[in-house]
Each structure stands twice: as structure tokens, then as C-alpha cells.
Amino acid sequence: MIDVLIVDDNPIVRVAIRGYLAGIEDVRVVGEAPDGRTAVTMARRLRPNVTLLDHRMPIADGLSVVTQLSEHTAALVLTSDTADELIAAMLRGGASGYLVHGEFDPPELVRAIRAVASGQGWLSSRGASVTIAALRDQAARERDQAGQADQLHLVRQGFGLTRREQDVIELLCAGHSNAAIGRRLLLTEKTVKNHLHHIFTKLRVTNRTEAVLRWSGRQ
Amino acid sequence: MTSKRSDQGHPFVPATPAISVLLAHPRPTERAAIRAVLDTDDRVRVVAGTGDGGEALALARQLRPTVTLLDDRVPAPDSTDLVDCLARRSLVIAMTDVTEHHAIAAKLCAPVRGCLVYGHFEPADLLGAVRAVANGLAWLSPVAVAAVIWSLRVPAVS
Numbered sequence: 001m002i003d004v005l006i007v008d009d010n011p012i013v014r015v016a017i018r019g020y021l022a023g024i025e026d027v028r029v030v031g032e033a034p035d036g037r038t039a040v041t042m043a044r045r046l047r048p049n050v051t052l053l054d055h056r057m058p059i060a061d062g063l064s065v066v067t068q069l070s071e072h073t074a075a076l077v078l079t080s081d082t083a084d085e086l087i088a089a090m091l092r093g094g095a096s097g098y099l100v101h102g103e104f105d106p107p108e109l110v111r112a113i114r115a116v117a118s119g120q121g122w123l124s125s126r127g128a129s130v131t132i133a134a135l136r137d138q139a140a141r142e143r144d145q146a147g148q149a150d151q152l153h154l155v156r157q158g159f160g161l162t163r164r165e166q167d168v169i170e171l172l173c174a175g176h177s178n179a180a181i182g183r184r185l186l187l188t189e190k191t192v193k194n195h196l197h198h199i200f201t202k203l204r205v206t207n208r209t210e211a212v213l214r215w216s217g218r219q
Numbered sequence: 220m221t222s223k224r225s226d227q228g229h230p231f232v233p234a235t236p237a238i239s240v241l242l243a244h245p246r247p248t249e250r251a252a253i254r255a256v257l258d259t260d261d262r263v264r265v266v267a268g269t270g271d272g273g274e275a276l277a278l279a280r281q282l283r284p285t286v287t288l289l290d291d292r293v294p295a296p297d298s299t300d301l302v303d304c305l306a307r308r309s310l311v312i313a314m315t316d317v318t319e320h321h322a323i324a325a326k327l328c329a330p331v332r333g334c335l336v337y338g339h340f341e342p343a344d345l346l347g348a349v350r351a352v353a354n355g356l357a358w359l360s361p362v363a364v365a366a367v368i369w370s371l372r373v374p375a376v377s
Binding site: 097118119120121123125131135136138 | 324328351352362364
């Protein structure tokens with residue numbers, strides 16, 4: 001049996017959903033909430049398998065409680081809001097699915113409830129479209145970041161620092177004094193200064209600040 | 220070339236233009252089963268089927284199907300990315316056996332408009348997917364939904 005909590009500020013919507021689900025054998029409506037705050041209280045108490053969650057509601061909207069709700073129940077968003085950002089934010093926030101009013105029929109609602117109750121997800125075709133786009137954006141950003149990291153690595157290799165000089169510059173970048181660097185690397189302060197002198201020459205800089213900027217790829 | 224236009228119209232021509240579909244699946248029996256499901260919708264027309272990647276590309280070029288259902292076991296011709304090439308001519312829906320989150324997420328980074336996972340969709344979903352994709356939207360089986368949501372929350376370690 002799948003226990004369901006219905007969260008929507010519109011009583012007509014709640015009645016309609018409850019009425020339809022009454023005819024479904026493996027689904028039982030265990031409660032209704034008119035706002036996000038009440039929903040969290042009820043979800044904590046009733047532990048419904050699935051919570052049908054509207055977004056625009058008084059007191060606390062759906063997005064503001066989706067993460068909290070998801071600790072107790074699988075949240076299936078059921079709303080007329082179709083903003084791309086909202087869909088992505090709901091899913092990142094913990095929602096297991098997203099259905100848009102007017103774009104699904106009652107049987108699809110039941111299949112969505114069963115899917116999220118079993119630990120999978122359900123997206124209406126619009127939700128799927130937005131989510132695939134968000135996934136590709138994210139993958140592209142990660143590739144960019146990886147590309148920048150590779151480039152910095154190449155730039156650093158070009159300076160030709162020794163292993164020990166690299167240790168010194170890393171500690172310098174972390175904000176340590178010559179004395180502190182010496183303690184970390186078991187070197188005298190004089191040796192640290194010598195290393196820094198070589199590093200400055202190789203990086204073609206004249207002071208510590210420029211060295212840090214050059215090594216972190218910002219100059 | 221011009222053709223004489225008929226204003227009478229055919230009584231059985233549906234109001235919305237048909238969605239043409241190319242089936243690329245290595246097993247003829249499964250192709251037939253998929254075709255049987257798609258044939259139940261008057262607006263969906265299966266224009267060709269094949270189990271070979273090269274042939275699928277040629278058919279896509281020639282027939283410009285609205286949607287291509289592509290099983291991931293269809294062998295690609297040498298040095299081509301079958302999904303990329305097909306996606307330039309048609310809206311591709313991937314059909315697959317894989318259920319691992321990262322594997323599905325990787326598939327969805329290719330230019331496909333949907334993903335149907337065997338064992339996780341009903342006949343009605345096949346039509347739902349074709350219609351949604353033809354309308355410019357997308358379709359994912361529940362296990363694929365779980366995979367995308369998972370990858371949105373846990374960015375891959377690069």
C-alpha cells in the first residue's frame with residue numbers, strides 16, 4: 001500500500017485528487033495540507049510514502065520545504081508552474097518527480113506515484129526536457145572547469161620548478177611566512193629564501209604577491 | 220515541380236501531420252513488436268526499420284523521419300558516432316538495457332531527446348515518448364529520471 005499526502009492550497013484540487021485516488025487499490029490518501037509548513041509537520045508525523053506537492057501556496061511555498069519534506073517522504077511536485085529554474089531547483093532540492101497540471105492524465109499520476117514510491121522518478125515530458133538540458137549544461141560546465149585546470153597545469157609545467165620549489169610556492173600561495181614554510185618542509189629560513197629567489201627568477205616576478213598571482217594563473 | 224492541388228481533401232487524413240518514425244533495432248521480432256504498438260496510433264507512421272547502423276543513417280538521410288528509435292546495440296559504422304549523425308536528421312530516442320545511473324546520464328549527454336529503458340516502460344510510454352519528442356519535448360523512463368536527478372545532485376568528479 002502506498003500512503004499519499006496531498007499538499008495544495010486549493011481545496012478543489014485536493015478533493016479531485018483524493019477522489020480519483022480512492023479508486024486505486026494500492027494507493028491510500030492519509031492526509032491533506034493547505035501549505036508547506038503544515039505539510040512538513042504532517043509528513044514528519046505520518047511518514048507518507050509519497051507527497052504530492054504544489055508550489056505556490058501561502059505561508060510556505062513548495063520549493064521552500066521540498067528539502068525538509070524529502071527527509072520523510074518522496075516528494076512528487078504537482079503544479080501549474082513550468083519555469084525551468086523551478087523544475088531544476090525542485091529536483092536538486094530533493095523532489096523525486098515533477099508533473100505539470102494539464103499535461104498529464106489521471107493514469108499518469110498513478111504511475112508517477114508508483115514510480116517515486118519505488119525509489120525511481122517521474123517527469124512529465126516538459127520536465128524531462130528541462131532536466132536533460134540542465135544535465136548537459138552541468139556537464140559542459142564541468143568540462144570547462146576540467147579544461148581550465150588542465151591549462152593551469154600546463155602553464156605551471158612551463159615554469160620548470162623543481163619538486164621542492166613547487167612545495168615552497170604552494171605553501172606561499174596558502175599564505176605561509178618563510179619561517180612557517182621552513183618548519184613545514186624542515187628547511188632553514190635561509191634555504192627557503194634561496195628557493196624563493198630561484199622561483200621568482202623562473203616565474204619572472206620580483207615579489208611574493210606577483211609570484212602567488214603568476215602561480216595561480218591570474219597574471 | 221508543381222502538382223495539382225486538391226481542395227477536396229481525403230476524409231481519412233488526420234488533422235495533425237503524421238509523425239514518421241524510423242526503427243533501429245538489431246532484433247527483427249522486437250522491431251515488429253515496437254511497430255505493432257506504434258501502429259495503434261493513426262498519427263504515427265513507421266516509415267522504415269533496420270538493425271544496421273549504416274543503413275539507419277542512409278534511411279534517415281533519405282526519409283528524414285521525425286523521430287528515430289535507436290537501440291544502443293545497433294552497431295555503428297566505422298568511425299562514426301551513430302547518435303550524433305542520426306540526431307542531425309531526426310529526433311533520437313535512445314532505447315537501452317542499462318540501468319546504472321552514471322551510464323544513463325552519459326547517454327543523455329549525447330544529443331538524444333529521450334531514453335526508454337527496457338523493462339521500465341509500458342507500450343503506452345512508447346507512444347507517449349514518440350509524441351512528446353515530436354512535440355519538441357522529451358521523455359524518460361522512471362529509472363532514467365532517477366539517473367538524471369542523481370547526476371544533477373552529485374556532480375561527476377572530473
